[in-house]
Amino acid sequence: MTSERRRRLRFNHYRLSTKLILTYIVLTVIPMAVLGIFSFIQYKESIEEQIGEYMPRFLRQANANIDNHIADVMAMPKLLLNSENTLAILRKDSYQSQADQNKDQYAVNNYLTRTYLNGSNSDILGVFVLSRNRLFHTSRIPFTGLDWESMLTPYGQDMDLRGKEKIILPSEIKLRFDGDIPYVMIMKQIQDTDNRKDLGTMFIAVQLTFIDRILLDFEQNEDAEIAMVSLKGEVIYHTRHELIGSMDMAVHEYPIWNGSFRESRSEKLISVTESQTFDGILVHSIPLEDLTARTDWTRTLSIMIFSGFVIVTTCLTVVFVLRVMSPIKKLIHLMKEVERGKFQVGLNMQRQDEVGILVRSFNSMIATIRELIEKNYDIKIRQKEAELYALQSQIDPHFMYNTLETISMAAEEGEKEAVVGMVTQLGRMLRFSVGNKSRFVPVREELQHVMDYLTIQKFRFEQRLSFDIREPHDLELYYTPKFIVQPIVENAVKYGLESRDKLIVEILVSRELGLRSGMEDIVIKVRDNGPGIPSRRLLEVEESLRQQTLTGKDSEFGLGNVNTRIVMMHGPHYGMQLHSVEGKGTEVTLRIPMIRLEDVSDLEQD
Structure with a gap:
């Protein structure tokens, strides 16, 4: 049963129309579909490769812009040295009265406000100066959690930064601005160039919205995410501000920190570049489906066009197959009629293609068969007529009577040899006529x-x-x-x-x-x-x-x-x-x- 079913499923046992349609599908539809899928995959991968190549370059440029902006902020402590009055206050070691200390504190705070919180420095949230156990500060937005004795003392005037700047993350101090505005604190020591002494330490709270402005023209995809992550995994900046301050330990699993790679778990393309300023990495991630959004639309359109093409071409193929098979089926029917012995058949067709040639050849073949049959039949009839004619001549009453009379006369005259000869010849003639059927x-x-x-x-x-x-x-x-x-x-x-x-x-x-x-x-x-x-x-x-x-x-x-x-x-x-x-x-x-x-x-x- 199974072998019989397999035999029926063999391609050679299919009808010609089925073979033609299957051949069209195998040679046209399937290769085009495979080619389309392969082209789409290659195009999709090429997009990923291109973005994977270009994105780290953009990140490095964005990182450079961020570093430049931070560098500008780090140069701001020098502005304190432009005010002799402020320098004089910072050089004081002690006060005679609390009133003098309050007066100096007001004067420095006022200078800090005028110098650092003007319109051109909109990213600065607040400035704090710790000098000789005194705290001078100014803030654009109210803040809480500042305990300079417990939090800022480790970064006080006694700390030797050797002229370098340090960036303090919000997680390292308890300072919070109203609205939980994301920021970083830039710390730098203030040196008295005349006396070559440290006058104290300046802390500048910089609002991270400047990164938003830098990245505004850089990435406009709503689903794309850009984050600044420290080496410890703390999120310093994120385009989703609610994630700032959270921990992202996945950075330790990144295979590279400069370049792009595909994360199969979340189906994202991640590009990374290192940031020396923040001692971390700048990360850009975008879902792969967003990268190929246009290609998906192109794929959908291509599928629609391809489906329409397949439907149209399949219909044309079916029509063509039916046009080819219709006369062939008629020929098959006529051949069965011929097989039954009916030769008075024919098919009228004026087509000039191979099918027309086949039909005309069939008609010619049938005509030739009829002619041969008639000829062969006529030959056999005439052969039988010739045999009958010869036999009739030999058994004709006159011929037989005359022959027998001659034999009788020869016998009466005693001509035995003549009698034997005539009898032998007459018998041989009859045997030749009747016995030999060839x-x-x-x-x-x-x-x-x-x-x-x-x-x-x-x-x-x-x-x-x-x-x-x-x-x-x-x-x-x-x-x-x-x-x-x-x-x-x-x-x-x-x-x-x-x-x-x-x-x-x-x-x-x-x-x-x-x-x-x-x-x-x-x-x-x-x-x-x-x-x-x-x-x-x-x-x-x-x-x-x-x-x-x-x-x-x-x-x-x-x-x-x-x-x-x-x-x-x-x-x-x-x-x-x-x-x-x-x-x-x-x-x-x-x-x-x-x-x-x-x-x-x-x-x-x-």
Whole structure:
């Protein structure tokens, strides 16, 4: 059962229409679909690669802009040195009264406000100066959590930064501005250049919104995220401000810190570059689906176009297959009719393509088959008619009566040898006519049959009839259609003895080169000195032979039967020719091809 099912599923067992449609799908639809998918994947990967190459460059540029801005802020402590009054206050070690200290504190705070909180420094939230256990400060926004003794002392005037700046993260101190505005604290020592002493430490709280401005023209995708993360994993900055101050320990799992990579877990493309200023990394992440949003739209459009193309081309293919298969199916139906023996069929089609050629070839084949059948049938009918004609001639009451009477007279006269000879010849003639069913016989047997006939006739007519048969010595190698010589000889005897006292019949067999066939043929000539055929009658007989229309059961039927059989078997280059002169005699020439034994089986099947 399984093997039978597999056999039915083989491609060779499918219908031609199914094969054509499957071939179209395999050779057109599938390759185009694979090519489209492959192109989309390659295009998508190329976008990822391009963004992966360009994004770190943009991040480095953004990082440089951030560093430049921080560098500008880090240079601001020098502005304190521009005020002699402020320097003098910072150089004081002690006060005589609290009022003097409050006065100095007011003066420094006022200077800090005018200098650092003006319109051009909108990113500065507050400035704090710790000097000799004094805290001077100014703030743009109210703040809480400033405990300078516990929080700022570690960064006080006694700390030696060696002239460098330090960035303090909000997680390292408790300072909070109203609204939880994200910031970083920049710390730098204030040095008295004249005395080469440290006057204290300045803390500048910088609002991180300046990073938003830097990145404003850098990334406009709503789903993209940019973050500044410290090496400890603390989020210093994030485009989603609520994440600032949180911890992102995934940075420690990043394979690289300068470049791009694909994170398969979250399906994101992450680009990273290091930041020396913040001692961390600047991270850009964007979902892969956002990168290929346009390609997804292109993919959808391509799928729609491809689907439309497949539908249209499939319909056209189906229509084409149906147009091709329709006449083929009709041909199959007609072939089944022919298989049942119905040859009167045909298909009318004017197409000039291969199908039209096939239909015309089929019609031509059927016409040829009909012609061959009719020809073969006609040959067999004529062969049977010739056999019947020969048999009728041999069992004709007159022929049999005359032969038996001759045998009786020879017996009365004691001519035993003549009796034995005539009986033997008559039996051989009947055996040749009835016993041999083949359409072809050796030329020598055909001539022997004629010799038997003439010998019996000579016993009867004695000196009135004489005959001579001349033949090549190798006739046993060649074959001839059966009963083609006797009808001619019989015709010559019948009409010759009616008008001649002495009839001479000559039979000449030779091999000659045929002018029309171009091959060596066997030529059999039957001559007699009978009355001949009048010229007018001779023309009628020749025309009848050419048209193969002789009917009836007379002598002319015998001639027409012989000629028609030879032409049908061997073609128009062969057949019978008549040459007759009235009052002098007639010569009938038979031309047949040289048929060998190995050719007989093929001719018998035709």
